[in-house]
Each structure stands twice: as C-alpha cells, then as structure tokens.
Amino acid sequence: MGNIWVVGASMTKFGRYPDKDLVDLGTEAGFAALADAGVGMRDMQVMAVGNLGEASLMVGQRIQKHLGQTGIPVYNVSNACATGATAVRSVVTSIKAGEADMGLAIGVEQMGKAGMLGAAGKGRGERTEFEPRGRYGAVMGTEGILGTSMMPGVFAQAGMEYARLNDGVGFEQFAKVAEKNHAHSTLNPLAQYRKQFSLDEVMQAEMISYPNTLLMCCPTGDGAAAIVLCDDARLAKLDPDVARRAVKMSASILTSDPWSETDDVNPDVNTLTRLAADQAYEAAGVGPTDLDLVELHDCFATAELIHYDNLRLCEPGGAGDFIDARKPWRDGTTPVNVSGGLISKGHPLGATGAAGVFEVTTQLRGEAGDRQLEGARVGMAHVIGLGSACCIHILEKRA
C-alpha cells in the first residue's frame, strides 16, 4: 500500500455569514484548496462533501455546479460532528481502493445563531393529550423531566464521570481548558472569536450546564474547509513546489461506539475514541509522545479534558495534572488546539473535521503564521460525532 498525501488545504474564517449560503462557503473553500494544490476540478476523480443542516439536499452536487461538473462520483456525507472528517476519509478510501488518484473533500455548515443543540430540545406542555409515542412510549417531551439530553449537559455528565473516577479533576481543571483555547485563538486570524479570558472570567461566566460555563461551550457558526488528497504516483506529477509542501496522511481511522454499560443512557464518548486512537497509532507507527500538536474535539471544555486521557496524551487518570502543568498549552509538551479549538475557533458542524486536518497540515507545512509551532513534524486531528462516530487522522511532515 502506498502513501496518501494532503496536497491542498483551505478553510474560510469561521463566523457568521448572513449574506452567504453554504454553497458560497463550500465553493470558496473548494476553489482555495484546489488552487493551493495547483490543480483543477478536472484533476479530481472523486469528491466528498460533508454537511448536516441540509444533509438530504445534495449539497455536494450543488457545490460541484460551481466548482465544475465533471461527472465524477460525489458522496454526500453526514456523520454528526465527525462529518467533515468522514468526508476527508471517504476520499482517502476511494484513493486506497484504486478508484481515484486524486480527490477533493469539503466540509461546510451554515448554522446562524442556532442556540443550544440537542435531540430532546423540545419544551414541556406542547401536547394537550397524552399519548405514548416513540421508542420509549413518551407521552410528552422529557427534557428537564428525565434529566437532560442537551449537548452542554451530555458533555458535562461525561466530564463529571471522569471527575468521579479521578482525584484532582473538577470545575477549575475543566475551566483551565477553556482559558487555554481562548488564549490560543488570539493568534488565529481564521477563528470566530479571538478574545483572551482569565481563568476567573471563565469560571464566573454564565453557567450553562455545570461545570460548563458559557465560555466553556463552543459557539454555533458558519464556515467551510476543504482538503485535496492524492496518491504517490499523482504526487510525483505535481508541481515540485506543491509536492514539496505535501503532508503525509499516515492514519485515517473511523470508529463507531462499541457496546458499553452506559452508552445507551448518556453517550459514551470514551470507548470509541480509545479504539480509534489505538488503531491510529498502530497504523501510523507513532505514539502519543511523538505528537507535536493535537487538534481534538473540544465541543465543551469537559470533553477536551477527558480526551487527553482517551488519546493517551497523559498518564491514565492524569488529565487534571496534565492541564494543571500546562502541558497542552502551545509552549507545553503536547500542544492541544493551538487553533483555538471548537471553543473559540468555532464549530460549524460539518466543517469542523476538515478544519482540523487543515490546521494540522498548515502547522506541519510551517505556514501557520503567528500561531506556528516551531519544528512541528507529526500531528493528530480528532473529532467525535455524538451517537457516535470518532474520526482520527495522523499527519506527518514530508521527510
């Protein structure tokens, strides 16, 4: 099996684009990634487009009608918050299968000010006659009656479970994660927010779902990211200046949630992440200490902390010490979310996974400007889609 290469990468600034639609955003990112690779749509043999909000509405083909209708296979991908990364992986698998030597992946989302997300986001008292409905025979909306299924609470509960099992983990450790990511985002011109906050400001912000305050929750927003990938033979035919900047994709892993005791009650985001991490390290032939940067799925500060452990970045049970010792800060031993992460860079759902690959690629190319990490050679991009999907990519600077 040969290598897979990232030869083009782009993202729009994340934010709010009331005057554009997701076709505008996806097309902008797509053209930019193609230009970055010095190629055009006629060089692509496959395209995958990730989006959630209009997942049934052929977003890929709608974008393709602006990029170029060349008749190639287009996959429309939907995999919760792992959507963009799954689109990248769909192109990778097509290349590995020998169906394509080069392809384009785009992740795009336009959310506007969507507010809190959650499957059970209905209020009470909407029905005037109680009739059992659905798989659990519910006679009314159960949010707030049978606990919470809203995202800030689901991930708060995931974090507090880790706190129960591990001494030295609590509100302050979770808040330190957000303090770090807001600080990192001040160096990233593509981030939705670029404001630094003190630990005290993070902890004193409006409580959303304890221990996650407003500044510990990612915002909703709009944006797109795009990645061009190719195989060894195609790389050899590219402009030498493009090939020189190519980044090797040494692992592209996708897992779903294996059965665990509480997964059915509050989604277990740990087991499938651990499974994906182990597979990714095995495929890439690297270990956690080899990583010069990690972009991981910090939809909430509680999530980032538990993923230090799930991705084996810290000692087992040691995620609290890890953040207390500032190891995931950009000047620490394992910089995590130097882009600002979902918490401050933003989280346009379908774009996020592709944007993580963009960030790691840009760092390994040495083209990250003010936020550049000196000498970065190996990086990981991780996302979770609740329900659940975990996608991990490991990238390496070209030797």
Next chain:
Amino acid sequence: MSDTVGADVPVVDYLVLGDGDPHLVATACSDCGALWFGRRSGCGRCGSREFRPQRLATTGTVRTFTIVARAPKGVPAPYVSAVVDLEGGGHVKATVVGVEADPSRIELGMPVRLTTFEAGRDDNGTTAVAFGFEPTS
C-alpha cells in the same frame, strides 16, 4: 371530557406505576444480559434477538451529574440531571429532586432512591407521572 379524567399515565413506558411500588423495567437480553430501555429488535452487544423484561432496583448511586442552568423555553431551570447506577445492575438518566440545584449539595457517588412526581396534566385531566431520584439521607 373523556373517562380518563384523573387517571395517571407514566411519562415513559419503562416506568411501571402498578405492580407494587413504582419501579423501572429494563429490556434485558436473554443471552448476554445487556440492559436496554424500550422495545428492541436486536442486542447491540451480542446480536441476540431474544429479550425479557427485568425489574430494576429503586436504589442506587449518582454516577455523574450536571446542573442545567440554561434550558430550552418552557423547561424550568436550574435542575440536576444525573446518571444513576442502580443496585444490582442497570443505569438510568433522571432528574435529581429534593435537593438544592447547587454543586456543593450534590456528591458523586451519593446514594439515591427512586421517587415519582407529576410532570404535567393534559386537556383530558390525565396526569403524566415521571420518576426522579432523591437523596436517601
């Protein structure tokens, strides 16, 4: 009005109000014993298609919790949401009642017991009864 005036219905079908004290009933895999709620077509753990109802204990401990401060319109907040480990097996998500919604009042691992409360009343006068958990001490 219909003849269901004053009747009680459980808010979800895995809460059983009759048959003794209110309790939860899981859908247990007949082969591997994995516990689920609601109707099942197959067991995600072992692939079996045989299930039996299993009555769950009404006592347990708080495995994890959050205090929801910002809730969707129409849902009173703050409130405590928790995952409870039930004695003898099974886990359930529920609201913790009978305690102030303050992090200093909730302890991880805290013992709790099942209780019921009125969740709402429809236009026919039917009462929806929900379960929650309250501290035992």
